[in-house]
Amino acid sequence: MSEVPEGGSVSLDMLKKLMAEFAKERDWDQYHSPRNLLLALVGEVGELSEIFQWKGEVKRGLSDWKEEEKTHLGEELSDVLLHLVRLSDICGIDLGKAALRKLELNAIKYPTKSYQDVSTSKQQEAYFKAHSKKHEKK
Numbered sequence: 505m506s507e508v509p510e511g512g513s514v515s516l517d518m519l520k521k522l523m524a525e526f527a528k529e530r531d532w533d534q535y536h537s538p539r540n541l542l543l544a545l546v547g548e549v550g551e552l553s554e555i556f557q558w559k560g561e562v563k564r565g566l567s568d569w570k571e572e573e574k575t576h577l578g579e580e581l582s583d584v585l586l587h588l589v590r591l592s593d594i595c596g597i598d599l600g601k602a603a604l605r606k607l608e609l610n611a612i613k614y615p616t617k618s619y620q621d622v623s624t625s626k627q628q629e630a631y632f633k634a635h636s637k638k639h640e641k642k
């Protein structure tokens with residue numbers, strides 16, 4: 505099993521390399537096509553959703569969940585992340601860089617100043633209005 509590196513942080517690059525190694529050692533590169541990986545990712549998102557299904561709203565921090573439930577949640581979150589990392593790699597996308605760029609775009613699209621003084625529900629209203637307009641244009 506891979507150890508958490510000194511300093512404690514796990515990088516996307518490390519996960520990318522470990523996934524590439526994992527596939528190579530099993531001769532699974534042939535199955536890791538973009539489409540197959542996308543379908544596997546969607547399947548894992550389904551498994552993640554099942555954990556929350558029928559529970560109603562859950563508290564942030566999941567303080568009333570059993571340890572086994574939290575462990576299971578960690579496993580399904582990891583499957584989603586690992587498939588996403590692998591899909592990005594196979595598509596030649598640098599996921600870390602792409603995510604940083606997307607954060608910058610998000611900050612331009614939703615500048616803090618214009619949202620500071622409005623309540624959460626107002627922000628959400630503005631968001632949904634903007635989105636429904638975008639879809640109407642199509």
Ligand SMILES: Nc1ccn([C@H]2C[C@H](O)[C@@H](COP(=O)(O)OP(=O)(O)OP(=O)(O)O)O2)c(=O)n1
Nearest residue numbers: 523526527532535548551582583584586587590
């Ligand atoms: N062709 C495959 C199959 C699996 N994996 C890796 C990526 C995921 O992290 C994990 C997913 O494994 P499973 O498909 O066995 O899914 P689960 O672990 O969720 O098992 P189950 O569906 O039985 O609950 O294994 C992979 O890289 N390539």
